[in-house]
Amino acid sequence: MSDPRALSGYWLRDNCPCAECRDAGNGQKLFQITDLPADLAVRESTEQDGHLEVLWSDGHRSRYPLARLAADTVDNGDPDDPEGPSAAARHPGDHRTEAAKRFWHAADFAAGIPEAHWDAYLADPAERAAVLRAVRHLGFAVLRGVPTADRQVLAVARSFGHVRVTNYGELFDVRVEPDPNNLAFTSAAITPHTDNPYRDPVPTLQLLHCLENAAEGGDSGLVDGFAAADLLRTEAPEDFALLTRTPVPFVFRDRTTELHAERPLIETDALGRIREIRFNNRSIGTLRLPAADLDAFYAAYRRFAAITLRPELLLAFRLDPGDCLVFDNTRLLHARTAFDRDGRRHLQGCYADLDSLISTLAVLDRHTAALDTLQDLFEGEGAAEYLGEKVTQAEHMLQAAVLAHRDGAPPHLVAAALLHDVGHFHGTVTGSQPMAGTDNRHSHTGADRLARWFGPEVTEPIRLHVAAKRYLCAVEPEYRAGLSEASEYTLQVQGGPMDAEEAAAFAALPGAADAVAVRRWDDLAKTADADTPGFAHFRPLLAGLLAADPGR
Amino acid sequence: MSDPRALSGYWLRDNCPCAECRDAGNGQKLFQITDLPADLAVRESTEQDGHLEVLWSDGHRSRYPLARLAADTVDNGDPDDPEGPSAAARHPGDHRTEAAKRFWHAADFAAGIPEAHWDAYLADPAERAAVLRAVRHLGFAVLRGVPTADRQVLAVARSFGHVRVTNYGELFDVRVEPDPNNLAFTSAAITPHTDNPYRDPVPTLQLLHCLENAAEGGDSGLVDGFAAADLLRTEAPEDFALLTRTPVPFVFRDRTTELHAERPLIETDALGRIREIRFNNRSIGTLRLPAADLDAFYAAYRRFAAITLRPELLLAFRLDPGDCLVFDNTRLLHARTAFDRDGRRHLQGCYADLDSLISTLAVLDRHTAALDTLQDLFEGEGAAEYLGEKVTQAEHMLQAAVLAHRDGAPPHLVAAALLHDVGHFHGTVTGSQPMAGTDNRHSHTGADRLARWFGPEVTEPIRLHVAAKRYLCAVEPEYRAGLSEASEYTLQVQGGPMDAEEAAAFAALPGAADAVAVRRWDDLAKTADADTPGFAHFRPLLAGLLAADPGR
Numbered sequence A, B: 001m002s003d004p005r006a007l008s009g010y011w012l013r014d015n016c017p018c019a020e021c022r023d024a025g026n027g028q029k030l031f032q033i034t035d036l037p038a039d040l041a042v043r044e045s046t047e048q049d050g051h052l053e054v055l056w057s058d059g060h061r062s063r064y065p066l067a068r069l070a071a072d073t074v075d076n077g078d079p080d081d082p083e084g085p086s087a088a089a090r091h092p093g094d095h096r097t098e099a100a101k102r103f104w105h106a107a108d109f110a111a112g113i114p115e116a117h118w119d120a121y122l123a124d125p126a127e128r129a130a131v132l133r134a135v136r137h138l139g140f141a142v143l144r145g146v147p148t149a150d151r152q153v154l155a156v157a158r159s160f161g162h163v164r165v166t167n168y169g170e171l172f173d174v175r176v177e178p179d180p181n182n183l184a185f186t187s188a189a190i191t192p193h194t195d196n197p198y199r200d201p202v203p204t205l206q207l208l209h210c211l212e213n214a215a216e217g218g219d220s221g222l223v224d225g226f227a228a229a230d231l232l233r234t235e236a237p238e239d240f241a242l243l244t245r246t247p248v249p250f251v252f253r254d255r256t257t258e259l260h261a262e263r264p265l266i267e268t269d270a271l272g273r274i275r276e277i278r279f280n281n282r283s284i285g286t287l288r289l290p291a292a293d294l295d296a297f298y299a300a301y302r303r304f305a306a307i308t309l310r311p312e313l314l315l316a317f318r319l320d321p322g323d324c325l326v327f328d329n330t331r332l333l334h335a336r337t338a339f340d341r342d343g344r345r346h347l348q349g350c351y352a353d354l355d356s357l358i359s360t361l362a363v364l365d366r367h368t369a370a371l372d373t374l375q376d377l378f379e380g381e382g383a384a385e386y387l388g389e390k391v392t393q394a395e396h397m398l399q400a401a402v403l404a405h406r407d408g409a410p411p412h413l414v415a416a417a418l419l420h421d422v423g424h425f426h427g428t429v430t431g432s433q434p435m436a437g438t439d440n441r442h443s444h445t446g447a448d449r450l451a452r453w454f455g456p457e458v459t460e461p462i463r464l465h466v467a468a469k470r471y472l473c474a475v476e477p478e479y480r481a482g483l484s485e486a487s488e489y490t491l492q493v494q495g496g497p498m499d500a501e502e503a504a505a506f507a508a509l510p511g512a513a514d515a516v517a518v519r520r521w522d523d524l525a526k527t528a529d530a531d532t533p534g535f536a537h538f539r540p541l542l543a544g545l546l547a548a549d550p551g552r
Helices: A009-014 A066-072 A118-123 A125-137 A152-158 A225-235 A237-245 A291-308 A354-379 A393-406 A411-419 A442-450 A456-463 A465-475 A477-481 A485-493 A500-507 A512-524 A535-547 B009-014 B066-072 B118-123 B125-137 B152-158 B225-235 B237-245 B291-308 B354-379 B393-406 B411-419 B442-450 B456-463 B465-475 B477-481 B485-493 B500-507 B512-524 B535-547
Strands: A042-048 A051-056 A061-065 A115-117 A140-144 A172-174 A190-193 A205-213 A220-224 A248-254 A257-263 A266-268 A274-277 A315-317 A324-328 A332-336 A345-352 B042-048 B051-056 B061-065 B115-117 B140-144 B172-174 B190-193 B205-213 B220-224 B248-254 B257-263 B266-268 B274-277 B315-317 B324-328 B332-336 B345-352
Touching (some): A009 B291, A061 A066, A115 A118, A115 A125, A118 A125, A118 A140, A125 A140, A125 A354, A125 A535, A152 A205, A152 A345, A190 A220, A220 A225, A225 A237, A225 A274, A225 A332, A237 A291, A324 A332, A354 A393, A354 A535, A354 B257, A393 A411, A393 A512, A393 A535, A411 A456, A411 A512, A411 A535, A442 A456, A442 A465, A456 A465, A456 A512, A465 A477, A465 A500, A465 A512, B009 B061, B051 B066, B061 B066, B115 B118, B115 B125, B118 B140, B125 B140, B125 B324, B125 B354, B125 B535, B152 B324, B152 B345, B190 B220, B220 B225, B225 B237, B225 B274, B225 B291, B225 B332, B237 B266, B237 B291, B324 B332, B354 B535, B393 B411, B393 B512, B393 B535, B411 B512, B442 B456, B442 B465, B456 B465, B456 B512, B465 B477, B465 B500, B465 B512
Parallel strands (some): A115 A140
Antiparallel strands (some): A051 A061, A140 A324, A172 A345, A205 A324, A220 A315, A220 A332, A248 A257, A266 A274, B042 B051, B051 B061, B172 B345, B190 B332, B205 B324, B205 B345, B220 B315, B220 B332, B266 B274
16 A cells, blocks of 8 residues: 555645645645646655655655555445445545435334424534534434524524525525415425426525414425435336436426426436435426337336335424424425415425535534544643643643633633643644753644634634733833743743834734733643643533634 | 327326316426326327317326427437437427537637627616527626626626525635635636536536736636537547546535535536536545556546647636626636736626526526517507407507506506507407407406516506406496497496496405506507507517516
8 A cells, every 4th residue: 555656646646735736724736637747657755754755757745644545545346336345435525425324214213303402503513513414314304493583594594504595585485375386385285305306406405494383284294215216226226227317307487487407306426326316296397208218217207206105204293383494405305294274384494505514514523523632632641741830731721711711801812821832732842842942833833723723813812922921021021020930941942022123013913912811821820739620611612612603 | 199109198197288287377287196097098089179189097188289299209219319319309408418508619709709798788688698698508608897896796696596605605706815715816827627616516607707907917718618528528438438437526625614525527417418517626635446447537637637728728818897707617617827916806706506597598588489479469460450449459559558658657557558458369269259249358368368477567457457447437427438339338248337346346456546547548549540659669668577577
C-alpha cells in the first residue's frame, strides 16, 4: 500500500494535501487536472514519520499521511458489484442511495416512530442530530410541539436547510379548497405517492405541519419506497430492471404552470443502487412506446404499485396540531385517508432539500467530535503541569472560564477564556518549551485550530491574548508588577512590553478589549486546589456557540 | 392504429380522458393504477365521429379522439436506440437531455450571442420567450441593461422561476474577499467548470449579474459541456462510457457546511442520452477505487478536461455593468480570466432551476397559441352575422372593447368586453341558435374556455354578462325599454328579468358591478360601419393580462 508504485499516479497527485495544491481554509484544490503534465511520474519516494514523501517528475513535492492513504486505497473488490463488501467503503460520502439507508416495514416502529419535541430539538444538538439522522437513514421523523403558528413550517425547514419554492409558493396549505388545482386540496383519500414528480430536480424533502386536525379521518401514512423497490427486485427482477430503464413522463399543468419531467419510477445510480423513487399516477403523462413495451411497462408498474399497497409496509399515524412531519420525498411515499369534508383539517407544508439537511447533520456530528476532542485534551494532556504554576493546564483554563462567567461575560468570552491555551496542546512544540526560551506562538496555534469550529468572536480574543499581556505591560505598570515569575519570564520570550506605537495599534484592533478581558482572567486563574467544575460543565455553552450559524 | 387490439389495454385505460378519470380543471388523474381490475379487457369498441369509443370489461366507457391516439402511439422503432428517429417523438416532454438541445462551438455565435434588453424582455412576451428558449436550447442568454442595483439578480430569477437558496445565501457576491471560502471570491483565473457539484440536487441554473467591471481582465467564458461530452463520445467512446458509470465524490466543507455528493462527471439517462455534466476539479474528493480503475478514470477525466479547454469551444465575452448572464449549470461550463486584484469587479449571482424556467416558457408559448386562436376566431367565424344585428360578431366585440377603453376601464375589463361573446364561437350549439329558442349559455361557455388562460377578473364579468342583462331589466325599466329587438327576444330565452330576490343576490356577487359595466358596453356596441381597430390592436393588452401571474 505504501509502495507508491501500487498507487495511481494522477490520483495520488490529485490528492496532494500541500498548501500549494489545496486551499488551507476551505480545502478546495487550487489546480486543474489539466495543469498536471502528460508524463507525470514519481521520481523518488520515501516513507518516514508515518508519511509518504513523493518527489514528482515535475519537481513538485507531496507528503501524505500513510494512515490516510491506507483508508483511501482500495486494493481489490469488484467495482461492478454494488453488494460487494467494499461498496460502502468506496463511497463513504454518498448519502442518497440505498447503501446509506435502513429499509423498514411498519412493524419496525411498533415501539414508536422517530420523534422529538421541538423545544428539545432546538436546545440540544444531540436531539437535533438524532432527528436529522432519522430522516437520513429511515426517511422521516416527527417533531412534536411545534407552535401552531402560520408559516411556522418555514422555520422548521430553516432549522436544517433551505426552503425550495415551487409553483405552490414558498409554502402550501393542505385543506379543502373550493377550486383545487391538486387532489391534495380536497378531502379525498390519497394512496401512497411522492410529490412533484413533474419537477426536475424534484424537491427531495417535504415538511407537513399540522395546525388543526379535528376531522373524522385524515390520518397519515408512510411507505418506504426503497423497501418496496427492494421487494420488487427480489420478487420480479425483470420488472425492477424495466422500471429503472423506462423514462416516464410526468406532467402538471394549470393556468400559470406547465411542468414536464421524464424520469424512471425507480432510479438507480451508475452502480445499480436504488437512489430515487417517483411514484404518482395522478401526474403520469402518456407514455409513447410500442404496444408490447407498454404492456410490459404497465405489468411491472402495476406489480410495483401493488407492493406499495401491502398493509405491512404502511406506517399509519395521526398528525395532531403541533406535529411536523419531515420526510424524504425521493424515498418515502406518503398517503392520507379520506376525511369528512366539513371537518376542520389544516396542514401547512413546504419543500426543502436533503443535501442541506445532511450537511447540517455532518456539521452537528463534527461539533460533537470537536467537543469530544477538547474534552479529551482537558482530561488527558491538560492534567499536565502548567509552566511551573501551581495548577494544571486544564485547571487553569477552567478557572479562567469560571472567572469570566462570574464577571457576567457573554458566552463567547467564557469560551475564549476556557480555550485560550488550547494552542499549548498537541503542537509540534510542546507546552513546556516556552520555559526553555522558545515562543510556541500558542495563541495563534490555538486560534487557528479552533477556527475550524468557532467564529472570530471566540478565536480572535484567543489569538490576541498573548499580545494583550505585552499591551498591558506597556500601558499599566502595576499590571506588570503583578505578573507571576513564570509569566514575567515568558513575557521576555514573547517580545517584552509593547512600545507606544505597537500599543496604539493593538488598542485599535476590533478584538482588543475582549483580548484584554481574557488576559485578566488568564492571569487570575492560577489558584491551587480551587473547586472548579470539569470540562463537561461547559459543553452546553460551547455547543450553543458551535451551533450559531452566521450564514443563516 | 385505431384497432384497439393493437393498443396496450392498461395504457389505453390509464389515458382515459373522461371526467370520472381525470380532473377537468388540472388534468390530474383521479384514480390509482391499482384501482384497475387485474383482468381488464376491452369488451366492445367502435369508431365514430373521429373518436374511438371503448366499453371496458368493468363497465367503464372511454372515448378517445383518434387524432390524439395516433399522435401518442408508437408502432415501431427500437426503444434502445436513442438516436432512432422516434426517440424525440417518444419523449416530447423531456427537456433535460441532449435530445432537446442544440450543441454549439464558439464560432456559432460569430454574429452575436443570444441577448435581449431587460426592458424589452419585461414588456414583450415574444422577447421573453426568445431568451428562455435560448437558455433551454443553447444553455444561456444575456440580459442587457438590467438595473445595477443590489439584489436585482433575484428579480431576474423571479421573472422566470424561483431562487434556489444555498449555503452561499439567497445570493452571493463575486468579488475579491479577504478570507474567501471559495476560489470564486479571489482574483484568480478559473477554468471552465460547473458550480456546486457537491450539491444533490445541484442548482440547475446560475445567474451572474454584473454590477461593476472596471478591472483589467476578468472576462467571462462559456463552454458547451454537452458538445464536449459528445466529442469525447466520438473520439474515445470507452472513456465516455467510463465517465458515465463512475460516481465521483464532490465535497465542500467550511465552518457551517459539509456537503457531499457522488455523481458521474457525465450523467446519461436510462436511454444513454447525455443529461448532466458535473465538472469541477476544485471540489473533487478522493475516489476510492482499485489502482487500475483509478488509472483508467484519470486518463478519461484528463482527456475530457483537455477537450473542455479546446479554444474553439470557449465562447469568450465580457460582462459589462447591467449585463446578467443566465446559464444552465447542468450543461455549460463557465470560466473567467484572472484580473487585477485591485481592479473593481463585482458580480452578484444566484441559483435557480431549469424546470420553472421551462414551465414559464411553455406558458408563454401557450399564451401565444391562445392569442393566435382568438385572433383566428375573430378573423374567421367572427366575421359571421350576429343574431340579426347590423354588425358582425367580431365587430360587435371589438366595438365593446373600444367603448370600454374610451370609458377608461382597466385592462381586465377591456379584455372582458372584447371577449364577452367568445362563447358563441365553436360551441356544439352555434351562435344563431338562441334565435331559434335555445339558450346556448354562451356566457358560461366563454368564461370556462377563457379560464384556461385568464384570471377571474376577466372571466367572471363574462360569465355574468347575460345575468347582468336580466338584472338591469329588473332594476332599470328604462334599460329594458332601450333593448334592441333581438336582445328583447333573447331576454325571454335567457329567463326574463330577475325577480327582486334574484336581483339582490346578483348585486351581492363580487363581479356584479364589472358584469353590469360589460353589459352596457355590450348593448352599445352595435354600430354599423364603425371604424374599429382589429383584434391585433388588443393583443398587447391581452398578453399583459395573460402574463400576470397571480401565484408569484
